[in-house]
Amino acid sequence: MRVKVRNNNVDRALRVFKKKCSDVVFEYREREFYEKPATKRHKAKKAAVKREQRRVAKEREKYGKRK
Numbered sequence: 001m002r003v004k005v006r007n008n009n010v011d012r013a014l015r016v017f018k019k020k021c022s023d024v025v026f027e028y029r030e031r032e033f034y035e036k037p038a039t040k041r042h043k044a045k046k047a048a049v050k051r052e053q054r055r056v057a058k059e060r061e062k063y064g065k066r067k
Contacts, residue, residue: 001020005013035043 001017003013003017003020
């Protein structure tokens with residue numbers, strides 16, 4: 001994977017490189033250890049609940065404390 005460094009701006013090139021590699025690093029960390037299918041489902045469910053709680057909290061903040 002290559003990233004061009006323009007105008008001697010190494011910091012920006014490093015940011016672009018990290019963004020390009022983020023998928024690879026995420027997949028590596030995900031596959032580093034075997035995870036049982038049931039555990040995967042539990043994690044996905046927990047993440048979905050957390051997303052929903054955040055969405056509801058944001059909605060309440062936007063429209064007031066109505067139900």
